[in-house]
Amino acid sequence: MDRIYKVFLLSFFLFSLASSPLLKSSEAIDAQKLLEQVDDNLWSNTKFISGRLIVDNGRKIRTLTQDTWMEGIDRSYTHYKSPAREKGTKMLKVKGKLWMYTPRTDRKILIAGHLLRQSLMGSDLSYEDMMEDHKLSKSYSATFDSFANINKVRCAILNLTARDKKTTYQTRKVWVNPEDKTVLKEERFAKSGKLLKKILFEDYEIISDRKFPRTMVFKDLLKENTKTTYKFDIIEFDVEIPARYFSQSSLKR
Amino acid sequence: MNWSIAKKNFSRQGLRASLNVLVTALSIIALIFMLSLLNGFQAQATKNVVNTDVGGGHYRAPGFDILSPTEWEDHTVKTPEILMQLDNKDKAEVLVLQGQLYPNRRLYPVQIRGISMEQSLLKLPLNNLKIFPKNIDDLIPVVVGVKMAKKSHLQKGDTLTLKWRDKSGAVDAKDVLIVDVGDMLNPRVDEGVLWLRLDHLRFMTDRKGEVSWVAVQNYIGPVPEFEFHPVELLMADLLALWRQDRINSKILWAILMTLVCISVFNTQMLNIFKRQKEIGTLMALGMDSNRIVKIFTLEGCLAAVWALVVALLLGLPFFIWFQGVGFDVSHLSESTLPIRETIYPNYQLMEIIYSLVIVFILIVASSWLPVKKITRLDPTMALRGRAIK
Numbered sequence: 237m238d239r240i241y242k243v244f245l246l247s248f249f250l251f252s253l254a255s256s257p258l259l260k261s262s263e264a265i266d267a268q269k270l271l272e273q274v275d276d277n278l279w280s281n282t283k284f285i286s287g288r289l290i291v292d293n294g295r296k297i298r299t300l301t302q303d304t305w306m307e308g309i310d311r312s313y314t315h316y317k318s319p320a321r322e323k324g325t326k327m328l329k330v331k332g333k334l335w336m337y338t339p340r341t342d343r344k345i346l347i348a349g350h351l352l353r354q355s356l357m358g359s360d361l362s363y364e365d366m367m368e369d370h371k372l373s374k375s376y377s378a379t380f381d382s383f384a385n386i387n388k389v390r391c392a393i394l395n396l397t398a399r400d401k402k403t404t405y406q407t408r409k410v411w412v413n414p415e416d417k418t419v420l421k422e423e424r425f426a427k428s429g430k431l432l433k434k435i436l437f438e439d440y441e442i443i444s445d446r447k448f449p450r451t452m453v454f455k456d457l458l459k460e461n462t463k464t465t466y467k468f469d470i471i472e473f474d475v476e477i478p479a480r481y482f483s484q485s486s487l488k489r
Numbered sequence: 490m491n492w493s494i495a496k497k498n499f500s501r502q503g504l505r506a507s508l509n510v511l512v513t514a515l516s517i518i519a520l521i522f523m524l525s526l527l528n529g530f531q532a533q534a535t536k537n538v539v540n541t542d543v544g545g546g547h548y549r550a551p552g553f554d555i556l557s558p559t560e561w562e563d564h565t566v567k568t569p570e571i572l573m574q575l576d577n578k579d580k581a582e583v584l585v586l587q588g589q590l591y592p593n594r595r596l597y598p599v600q601i602r603g604i605s606m607e608q609s610l611l612k613l614p615l616n617n618l619k620i621f622p623k624n625i626d627d628l629i630p631v632v633v634g635v636k637m638a639k640k641s642h643l644q645k646g647d648t649l650t651l652k653w654r655d656k657s658g659a660v661d662a663k664d665v666l667i668v669d670v671g672d673m674l675n676p677r678v679d680e681g682v683l684w685l686r687l688d689h690l691r692f693m694t695d696r697k698g699e700v701s702w703v704a705v706q707n708y709i710g711p712v713p714e715f716e717f718h719p720v721e722l723l724m725a726d727l728l729a730l731w732r733q734d735r736i737n738s739k740i741l742w743a744i745l746m747t748l749v750c751i752s753v754f755n756t757q758m759l760n761i762f763k764r765q766k767e768i769g770t771l772m773a774l775g776m777d778s779n780r781i782v783k784i785f786t787l788e789g790c791l792a793a794v795w796a797l798v799v800a801l802l803l804g805l806p807f808f809i810w811f812q813g814v815g816f817d818v819s820h821l822s823e824s825t826l827p828i829r830e831t832i833y834p835n836y837q838l839m840e841i842i843y844s845l846v847i848v849f850i851l852i853v854a855s856s857w858l859p860v861k862k863i864t865r866l867d868p869t870m871a872l873r874g875r876a877i878k
Contacts, residue, residue: 460594
């Protein structure tokens with residue numbers, strides 16, 4: 237009788253374990269593969285984005301409108317159209333260097349090295365954050381953490397650890413919807429594990445067979461009451477970008 | 490003979506001569522006071538900069554420029570053996586990096602300075618850092634200066650977040666604890682500066698054994714991979730300011746001396762005008778006009794001598810008293826000058842002697858200039874009191 241009881245208990249334990257959502261999920265989720273799928277969804281060789289950068293510093297809200305052309309991870313060109321103060325400002329990123337042209341000074345400045353870590357026009361993004369356009373699956377190795385709901389969407393939480401110690405954020409956490417391979421939320425951490433930035437990806441729409449967020453909300457968690465919303469009004473993938481856009485002559489008036 | 494006549498004439502001038510002597514004496518006192526106070530101010534400010542930052546010069550990592558904060562992280566090197574061997578009282582290792590502090594969750598860019606706790610070359614109020622272990626616990630202990638604390642609304646015991654980059658460029662952040670708010674005396678090491686233990690900063694940024702510079706007591710010759718910056722170079726801006734101050738003080742000095750000379754000149758003019766009949770009589774009796782000029786000039790010299798005596802009698806007790814109480818310059822705490830405490834005059838004997846000699850010469854010249862016209866006087870007109878109109 238005692239033996240039958242033990243066998244029953246063991247069977248029950250094994251059944252419970254096998255049917256637990258945690259085990260089931262972790263079996264189902266290949267974190268690295270999911271991250272690659274996320275990249276595949278978002279990534280394209282060239283992109284054109286016309287958008288608004290809404291900078292809320294807690295006291296004042298400023299809206300900057302801009303057009304951006306991006307090619308791969310190395311090259312991008314941004315032209316600011318408003319407000320009047322920033323109108324005509326241009327930024328050219330080529331590999332690790334960023335040139336900025338301001339019409340008021342009629343000068344182009346090289347923003348390199350540590351200058352890239354400064355805040356971009358008072359926003360919650362640094363120049364580096366703004367320039368960042370690399371494949372997460374290439375820079376980070378992912379592990380599955382757990383499931384959590386965001387706006388009633390069941391998301392897999394992936395822990396990302398940088399492969400290179402030169403990567404700005406050594407660890408990140410992303411909330412990915414495994415169904416459509418979209419990222420709904422991201423957290424960026426300091427090396428010590430302190431949470432620094434939170435990014436929300438909202439208003440997903442299908443654009444050229446991809447699900448792309450129309451809105452990204454950046455929050456620097458070390459600051460109080462600040463947020464920067466990046467709204468993409470027009471997004472075009474795999475567009476033809478003239479080579480002159482990525483030459484320094486494009487910065488001239 | 491001339492001297493005794495001059496003495497007699499001078500003493501007979503009464504109140505006029507006394508006032509002249511008093512004005513000159515007060516001007517001399519003001520002059521010495523101004524120069525000595527400026528000396529004291531500059532000496533104390535220089536001492537503060539040397540004691541808190543410069544030492545006897547810096548052996549700096551090549552290319553390091555304190556005015557280019559975005560490049561600080563690119564210019565750190567390991568302390569060479571030759572400098573490591575120096576005694577702790579003769580060297581201070583310093584590592585300077587950029588950071589971002591978040592007081593009240595607002596961004597405040599800071600200069601993170603790590604300094605070795607064993608050094609005794611630089612006099613900084615960092616004793617509260619010494620009690621912490623080499624390993625960092627949950628909170629990083631830091632010290633800030635009073636100006637920095639005031640500007641960023643920080644006080645002892647506050648905890649807030651500090652963000653920085655490690656050597657590879659990875660961003661890192663941790664909470665820091667303000668273990669002390671110290672009076673740095675020197676705004677260069679106070680405003681926007683966060684003081685840490687060197688071992689902590691090296692650990693935080695993966696810069697084992699690295700420094701931005703090593704402050705030394707004395708130059709020990711060329712050190713490979715390091716550039717020596719002498720005190721004159723490190724304090725070039727301050728020394729230029731001192732030079733400008735000297736020029737400004739000379740302008741004040743000139744104004745003061747002009748007033749003294751005008752006073753003496755005016756007295757002599759009045760003397761000649763009022764005493765033309767006396768001059769005419771002397772000339773009529775056969776006295777050489779040059780001798781009369783000498784007598785009048787000697788009267789001026791007597792005024793200068795008496796002015797020096799009165800300046801000594803009045804000034805000495807004043808200077809001794811002032812040396813005790815000093816001059817409170819706490820109102821300069823908002824300025825960028827490296828001085829906050831009471832300043833004391835620094836009396837330089839040779840400078841005072843030179844000044845007094847110049848004052849004496851100027852007074853004699855001012856006494857002689859108006860009286861030289863006596864040589865051109867017509868004795869008959871002078872006797873009638875109509876030679877000078």
